[in-house]
Amino acid sequence: MTPPTLHTIGYEDAPLDAFLATLTHAGVTVLVDTRERAQSRRRGYSKTALSTALKEQGIAYRHLRDLGTPPAVRKAYKLDKDIAALKAAYTLHLATQQGALEELGTLAAHGHAALLCYEKNPGECHRSLIARRLQDMGLVGDVVDLYVTA
DSSP, X not given: OOOOOEEEEEOTTOOHHHHHHHHHHHTOOEEEEOOSSOOOSSTTOSHHHHHHHHHHTTOEEEEOGGGSOOXXXXXXXXXXOOHHHHHHXXXXXXXXXXXXXXXXXHHXXXXXXXXXXXXXXXXXXXXXXXXXXXXXXXXOOOEEEEOOOO
């Protein structure tokens, strides 16, 4: 059996309607929020508002807080903007999140899943590390990064 494809998406600079259209066009059926705190200063992207908007599009919402970037790692990155250090620290955190990774693998196997975080560029975001870990575990196959165009 071929492992499922996993999508990733960031909402940085994305109008909500264009974000939702991108998910719908890609056939996403479940959006998995990988933010430690599912809050946003951007209107429509906090947990309750986002899950409501997704539901109206027929897309399920699941918040996997344990896959978020721990506060200490986030704080260190904000101080020095060292992406290599962020990736190293987050990789160590991810190694302790077997249950959340397996849950994500199950969501991907039973639906067309996309990982959500803020950053537009997945190479600058922890969601790319989650996707790679799922590939290494054999829980997903291809990873397709979605980009929102307004």
